[in-house]
Amino acid sequence: MTQTATARLTARGQATRDRIVSAAAQLMAERGVAGTSTPDVRDAAGVSSSQIYHYFADKGALTRAVIEFQTTRIVGGQHALLSRLDSFAALRAWRDALVQLQQDLHCEGGCPLATLSGELAEHDADARAALAYSFTLWAEAIRDGLQHMIDHGVLREDTDAEHLSLAMLAALQGGLVLAQAQRSTKALEAGLDSMIAIIERHAPK
Amino acid sequence: MTQTATARLTARGQATRDRIVSAAAQLMAERGVAGTSTPDVRDAAGVSSSQIYHYFADKGALTRAVIEFQTTRIVGGQHALLSRLDSFAALRAWRDALVQLQQDLHCEGGCPLATLSGELAEHDADARAALAYSFTLWAEAIRDGLQHMIDHGVLREDTDAEHLSLAMLAALQGGLVLAQAQRSTKALEAGLDSMIAIIERHAPK
DNA sequence: CACGAACTGGATAGTCAAATCCAGTTCGCC
DNA sequence: GGCGAACTGGATTTGACTATCCAGTTCGTG
Numbered sequence A, B: 001m002t003q004t005a006t007a008r009l010t011a012r013g014q015a016t017r018d019r020i021v022s023a024a025a026q027l028m029a030e031r032g033v034a035g036t037s038t039p040d041v042r043d044a045a046g047v048s049s050s051q052i053y054h055y056f057a058d059k060g061a062l063t064r065a066v067i068e069f070q071t072t073r074i075v076g077g078q079h080a081l082l083s084r085l086d087s088f089a090a091l092r093a094w095r096d097a098l099v100q101l102q103q104d105l106h107c108e109g110g111c112p113l114a115t116l117s118g119e120l121a122e123h124d125a126d127a128r129a130a131l132a133y134s135f136t137l138w139a140e141a142i143r144d145g146l147q148h149m150i151d152h153g154v155l156r157e158d159t160d161a162e163h164l165s166l167a168m169l170a171a172l173q174g175g176l177v178l179a180q181a182q183r184s185t186k187a188l189e190a191g192l193d194s195m196i197a198i199i200e201r202h203a204p205k
Numbered sequence C: 001c002a003c004g005a006a007c008t009g010g011a012t013a014g015t016c017a018a019a020t021c022c023a024g025t026t027c028g029c030c
Numbered sequence D: 001g002g003c004g005a006a007c008t009g010g011a012t013t014t015g016a017c018t019a020t021c022c023a024g025t026t027c028g029t030g
Helices: A011-031 A038-045 A049-055 A059-082 A088-104 A112-120 A125-151 A161-182 A186-200 B011-031 B038-045 B049-055 B059-082 B088-104 B112-120 B125-151 B161-182 B186-200
Strands: none
Touching (some): A011 A038, A011 A112, A059 A088, A059 A112, A088 A125, A112 B161, A125 A161, A125 B161, A161 A186, B011 B112, B112 B161
16 A cells, blocks of 8 residues: 555545645644544545545554655755755855745744654654654755765865764754744844854864 | 633643643644544543533634643753753753654654644644744743753853754754664764763863 | 455444533531 | 522533435547
């Protein structure tokens, strides 16, 4: 059903499946997994109940598809922004884009991956493992961006990109948690700016 | 029911109410709010259904009581650790205690306040506001700790404790999000250590 | 065009949780 | 010790959600 059946999907079937996952992803980001019923998804996607169970074994399988969808969307977007880091100005532009996005969203929603993780980590081992991998990919995207700066001579060769990327992702995720609760980007800005200040200390002398 | 009725509780009634809140807090931290049913709470607290609705108007009121309970427990505990910061060694001891606690818990659970926030922020304005205040109290506890270090001459007078406390809390919360998902304290350690490195730069020359 | 597989729609079991009701017990106080 | 309020237990109503079933339609392919 998951891999083999996906290959057997017709164009129409694939479109229907995509519509279901996309609608479910949006609803789950807004209301959480438990707060999103299959009737909600049915209405939002404009399909009928049986379609959902035709494409997914149960709600858990749909949830896993949503995790994959959000991972591709978010980490893919981040990778595009980060892969070309070649200056501190570019690093600050990445920081500004994150802050601006949250402000445009009125600090609502937080990070969809973190929301899913908070709800699923303790009672769905598969989901937790998938989300752990998502965060690993995100950290690697940041690390590769820092490595790119090293390669361009903007950072010293002895910079520990691995360590800094984990710290940066922690500051970012925590900033998003606080932004969502406090409806303010102050903590997000403070966290990211502090991490950038640390990184700037690794400029060649 | 909330303030006035609390005053009218007898000792036995108060004990029953406490038992319900405590049981609900534990269950909600483990399984989330939506994943915790009132029958679950009833069994865990050893009471019957009507007790819950005798002490709380509805599940939302119980949830708000849980937020208050966790805020007092967690922020109170943090305040006790932070209020006596008088050296970098004490700051590192606080960091070590946080990391050790997560390791003892096998990185399970994350921060109960962040879990509640992720689940409630977007559809319960009162809960979101209460949790925003919880995080503000936590940030103030960190800020006061840093101020204590300034007062003891361990940090320079011009240190921006407000900014640093927000950044530290962001790194801490994000580290907990990643610890829960990845079942590893590496990102938590990286985030906290980076923030401590920033703070150490504010030592008098 | 014909055949089977993929796809679709709507109705409906079966389950469980939120909240209420009511009958009975214990407590605080005079 | 007796009165009213606070407290307790369990049955029950009401509603929503997950998942299934089945009958009908469209699609891909020889």
